[in-house]
Amino acid sequence: MKYLVGVDLGGTKISSAISDLSGNILHETVIPTLAGEGEEAVVGRILGSIEDVMKGVGAAASALAFIGIGTPGIVNKKEGKILRAYNLPFIDYDLLRPVREHFRCPCILENDANAAALGEYHFGKGEGKKDLIYVTVSTGVGGGAVIGGKLLEGSTGNAFEVGHMIIDPKSEIQCTCGLYGDLEALSSGTAITKRAVNAAEERKDTLLSQYSNITPKEVHEAYQRGDKVSEEILLEAFTYIGIACANLITLYNPEVLVLGGGVSSIGDLFFDTVIGSARRNCLDFLFDACEILPSGLGKDTGLKGALAVAKMGLLNQ
């Protein structure tokens, strides 16, 4: 039997899974990243985590068909390098070399949002579809476009930086990347939190001031308790996401646009507002040709994405 291995590398944890060639997970493990310990230590923990899932099913290295790694940040896929990634110690780092040398198995690296798009395409809401657009709204905003079964890569492998699409050119809200009024600055979990913290400090007419630690979850809770300021903050952020979705539908005319990430798990208020805003900002015949759906993978998105990357690597071998 041959196996795929997927590694979902994150700033706080490393998740790994081993699956059959169809992507059915047979064993998985989660360990802390301990990013502060530096490059070598984190690489060692990645290797150990892969060994763990191999042991879980009694697989030898020779039985591994492909290893797929999803990582945050900017990657150079051709060279297998992580160019830069927030919350990880890697800068212009060749991550594939040590993995390949250790397991003597083909290995491929992909940005985690692109990986998630592939995961959704192969194992989630994209099954049987030609094209799929995936947008994840959590701490940041990212995504990927799968066109005719292939990831849209662009000339340097960095296509679909959807979080940095300008949505409101007149906005004075700046993104950590330096741009003003991009989707991440207006609608990410960080953006929602920032506005809620400001409101808690500056306004007296909000329940938000009752919370000691504010995240989008608390903003949603305050909204459910009838807080108008929280409603305003969430509706504004989600309306902007709807405009972004409209633009993506206008540009890609996809069959399905999948929305994932922690902020999307707010549920009805998120989807109703996003879909309403997308409809208002899109030509009818394009909007009507696209389904806007919640992720089909939920918390498995990272692992399933990494396995999809491995699967694509195997298919393109």
Place this chain on the structure above:
Amino acid sequence: MKYLVGVDLGGTKISSAISDLSGNILHETVIPTLAGEGEEAVVGRILGSIEDVMKGVGAAASALAFIGIGTPGIVNKKEGKILRAYNLPFIDYDLLRPVREHFRCPCILENDANAAALGEYHFGKGEGKKDLIYVTVSTGVGGGAVIGGKLLEGSTGNAFEVGHMIIDPKSEIQCTCGLYGDLEALSSGTAITKRAVNAAEERKDTLLSQYSNITPKEVHEAYQRGDKVSEEILLEAFTYIGIACANLITLYNPEVLVLGGGVSSIGDLFFDTVIGSARRNCLDFLFDACEILPSGLGKDTGLKGALAVAKMGLLNQ
């Protein structure tokens, strides 16, 4: 010898050309569309125009390898139908049937902006490139995306309706399509003309009031004569185009973004403003990976586009 035929169908004129299989034009003709005479009459004129270019090189119908037709409006490529097109009499009209029946030759229909993108890719600034984005700014704003040599089609063949991407969601300027603040409403030739006509009527401090017929050409002329109001109108429109270009680079990470159409022929002021605005609104590493260039085909864009459509039809046969 085998030939390609390209037909560039427009609201005022029908241009046709016959070329060798590499797209080198051997003979061409231009006749008025006379759209007011109705469907049948226009189809007859299209057939006649194709016969004219065949006669020009002494080609029999059996020597035609493929006919490509570029048309404005919304097309259903699979069925070969023009669904709707401003300034043309066709509504849900099967244009390919009469052409195929007359010449007994394979024939393919494409939206003219998509056709132009293919033309630019095969015969203009896209030669040797993997991906190319084409945006045309004239009466309206359109374009096409060529990814890995293939036109991005989308699920219903209507991808890349770039003119209807929302650029300023707070704008009160409405597009003919009904949307507010889309690229066409803010930056098309029609938009520039509208704003200039309003300024000529409402403001006394502009040279625009000296013109009896205002088009973007007159606005540019007034700008060159030092008119500040004209400068403001042009800079605003071109800045918005730059934001759209930034978003396209952010989403597609293309090697080259080609700008064509009548408004782009304004030249330096257009390109300097668009490129400056795109740079300010885009991540550096994505902006730096893309060349923004004027069209390499100029007034031949329509014909070369239709021939590229024929060429792609032949290649995919």
